[in-house]
Amino acid sequence: MRLTRIYVGALAVMLAGAGPVVSQEPSAASGVRVLRDLPYVEGGHEQQRLDLFLPAKVEGVLPLIVWVHGGGWEAEHKEERSVDWFVARGYAAASIDYRYSRYGTFPTQLYDCKAAIRWLRANAAQYHLDPKRVGVVGDSAGGHLVALLGTTANVKEFEGNLGNPEQSSRIQAVVDIYGPTDFVHWDPNFHPGVYGSIARMLGGPPHENQEKARKASPLYYVNKDAAPFLIFHGDKDALVPLAQSQELAKALKKAGVEVDLHVVKGSGHGGPAFLSPENRKLMEEFFAKHLGKG
Numbered sequence: 001m002r003l004t005r006i007y008v009g010a011l012a013v014m015l016a017g018a019g020p021v022v023s024q025e026p027s028a029a030s031g032v033r034v035l036r037d038l039p040y041v042e043g044g045h046e047q048q049r050l051d052l053f054l055p056a057k058v059e060g061v062l063p064l065i066v067w068v069h070g071g072g073w074e075a076e077h078k079e080e081r082s083v084d085w086f087v088a089r090g091y092a093a094a095s096i097d098y099r100y101s102r103y104g105t106f107p108t109q110l111y112d113c114k115a116a117i118r119w120l121r122a123n124a125a126q127y128h129l130d131p132k133r134v135g136v137v138g139d140s141a142g143g144h145l146v147a148l149l150g151t152t153a154n155v156k157e158f159e160g161n162l163g164n165p166e167q168s169s170r171i172q173a174v175v176d177i178y179g180p181t182d183f184v185h186w187d188p189n190f191h192p193g194v195y196g197s198i199a200r201m202l203g204g205p206p207h208e209n210q211e212k213a214r215k216a217s218p219l220y221y222v223n224k225d226a227a228p229f230l231i232f233h234g235d236k237d238a239l240v241p242l243a244q245s246q247e248l249a250k251a252l253k254k255a256g257v258e259v260d261l262h263v264v265k266g267s268g269h270g271g272p273a274f275l276s277p278e279n280r281k282l283m284e285e286f287f288a289k290h291l292g293k294g
Contacts, residue, residue, distance in 0.1 A: 031055060031056045031057075031087075031088075032053055032054070032055065032056065032084045032087045032088075033053070033054045033055070033056050034051060034052070034053055034054075034084075035051065035052040035053075035054070035127075036051050037049045037050075037051065038050050038051070038052055040096070040112075040115055040116045040119035040120070040162075040163075041112075041115055041119075041162045041163055042163060044162065045099055045103065047097045047098060047099050047100065047103070047112075048097070048098070048099065048112055048115070048116075048162075049078070049096075049097055050066075050078065050094050050095065050096040050097065050116055050119075050120075051078050051079070051094065051095045051096075052092070052093075052094050052120075052127060053083055053084050053086070053087045053092065053093040053094065053095075054087065054092050054127060054128070055087055055090075055092075058128040060128070061124070061128050061129060061130040062090065062091055062092040062128055062129055062130060062294060063090075063091050063092070063129075063130050063133035063134070063135070063287070063291035063292055063294055064091065064092045064093070064094065064120060064129045064130065064133065064134045064135070064291075065083065065086045065091050065092070065093045065094075065134075065135045065136070065137060065287060065291070066093070066094045066095075066096060066116070066117065066120070066134065066135070066136045066137070066171075067081045067083050067093070067094070067095045067096070067136075067137045067138065067142070068096055068098070068113055068136060068137070068138035068142035068145045068146050068149075069081050069095070069096075069097075069138070069139065069141075069142045070138070070139045070140030070141045070142045070143065071140070071141055071142075072101075072140070072141050072194070072197035072201075073100060073101040073106075073109055073141045073197065073200070073201040074100045074101045074102060074197060074200060074201075075100070077097060078095040078096055078097045079095070081095045083095050085280070086287075086294075089284060089294050090293060090294020091287070091291070091294040092127065092128070092129050094116070094120060096112075096113065096116045097112075098112035098113055098116075098145070099112055101197075101200045101201040102200070105200075105201060105202060105203035106201050106202055106203070106212070106215070106216045107157075107158055107160070107215075107216070109141075109145055109201070110145060110148050110149075110152075110158050110160075111158070111159075111160030111162055112160075112162070113145050113146075113148075113149055113169075114149065114158065114159055114160060114162075114169035115160060115162035115163060115164070115169075117134060117136075117149070117167075117168075117169045117171065118162075118163065118164040118165070118167035118168070118169050119163065119164055119167075120134070121134070121164070121167040121168065122164040122166075122167050131167075132172075133172055133291040133292060134171045134172055134291075135171060135172055135173035135174070135175070135287050135290065135291050136149055136150070136171050136173070136174055136175070137174075137175040137177070137283070138175070138176060138177065138179060139177040139178065139179070139270075139274075140177070140178055140179060140180075140239075140240065140269065140270075141179070141180075141197075141201075142177075142179065143176040143177050143178055143179020143180070144179040144180045144181065144216075144218065145179075146171075146174050146175070146176055146179065147174060147176045147179050147181055147218035147229075147248065148216075148218045148221065149169070149171050149174065149227075150171060150174035150176075150218075150226055150227040150229060151218050151221035151222055151223065151226045151227075152218075152221050153168070153169065153170035153171075153225065153226075153227075154223070154225065155221065170227075171227055172227055172228075172290055172291060173227055173228055173230075173286065173287060173290035173291055174227050174228070174229045174230070175229075175230045175231075175232070175283055175286065175287075176229060176230070176231045176232070176245070176248075177231075177232045177233075177274055178232065178233045178234060178237055178240050178244075178245065178269060178274075179218075179240070179244075179245070180198070180217075180240050180244055181217060181218045181219045181244045181245065181247060181248040182217045182218075182219040182220075182244060182247060182248075183198055183202065183206045183213035183214075183216055183217050184206065184210060184213045184214050184217055184220075186198065186206050186207075186213070187241075188205065188206070188207055190241060191238065191239055194239050194240070201216070202216055218248060219247060219248055219251055222248070222251040222252055222254075222255050222257070223255055224255050224256050224257065226252060226255065226257045227257075227290075228257060228258035228259065228286075228290055229248075229249070229252055229257065229258070229259040229260070230259075230260050230262070230282065230283065230286040231245045231248065231249055231259065231260070231261045231262065232262050232264055232274055232279065233245040233246075233261070233262075233263060233264065234263070234264045234265075234266070234267030234268050234269065234271075234273070234274075235263050235264070235265055235266070235267070236266060236267060236268045237267070237268050237269045238268055238269065239268075239269040240269060242263065245261055246261065249261040260282075260286070262279070262282060264279070
């Protein structure tokens with residue numbers, strides 16, 4: 001749901017404006033090696049692929065940061081996220097695609113994210129990754145999915161059956177950028193277009209499908225074993241209410257989980273402020289604390 005203008009019928013129409021990240025193809029001169037379209041499900045869907053970014057020269061094993069893109073669970077692609085700046089700081093990085101809601105309602109998208117994490121761990125030795133140090137970043141719909149990754153490590157029904165069951169999908173740190181967290185109490189009048197996208201992801205309007213709405217809401221899985229969170233949300237967000245992040249932060253704190261909610265003053269749903277030098281530094285310090293320095 002990283003969106004920028006009102007539409008009728010599909011959130012994809014709203015995706016013309018700038019979001020939090022501008023895609024930048026790494027060059028050979030940047031010292032970044034890019035492996036494109038790696039399938040993380042054998043014989044799977046065309047969207048079950050990821051791009052992996054590695055330093056041109058690797059010594060030892062690298063902590064890994066995985067970006068999950070937004071787009072209302074029905075648009076955008078992994079190529080639209082620039083993650084090579086993590087590599088410049090000594091990490092491996094991946095950007096993943098997952099099946100849109102038209103290919104399957106929730107938890108299809110979470111199954112894919114967890115399958116990608118398990119695949120990366122299963123292939124850690126080949127790509128010089130440290131399977132014990134995996135962090136995730138997601139914006140909007142991607143923020144929703146990474147919040148679930150951070151809170152559902154012990155929910156077996158969300159693992160799916162997409163391969164590498166011997167591997168864990170648990171992650172060690174979450175950066176959630178204005179992700180939805182509670183569909184149970186979502187106001188259907190807040191933004192009709194966003195509400196339509198949520199309904200397509202759930203398989204029906206939240207207010208008519210409260211059980212599905214609760215099942216897809218990260219807020220209701222918060223527990224003391226959740227990963228530490230760094231949350232960013234604009235105080236002018238007209239698509240996902242700031243209260244969504246505030247309630248998640250409150251629940252995490254109550255459970256004894258480390259959480260830092262950073263409200264980006266004057267920002268809406270997307271824009272360059274979310275990756276300002278100051279906010280990048282916050283992310284770098286957060287990952288250095290929980291994954292170790294690259």
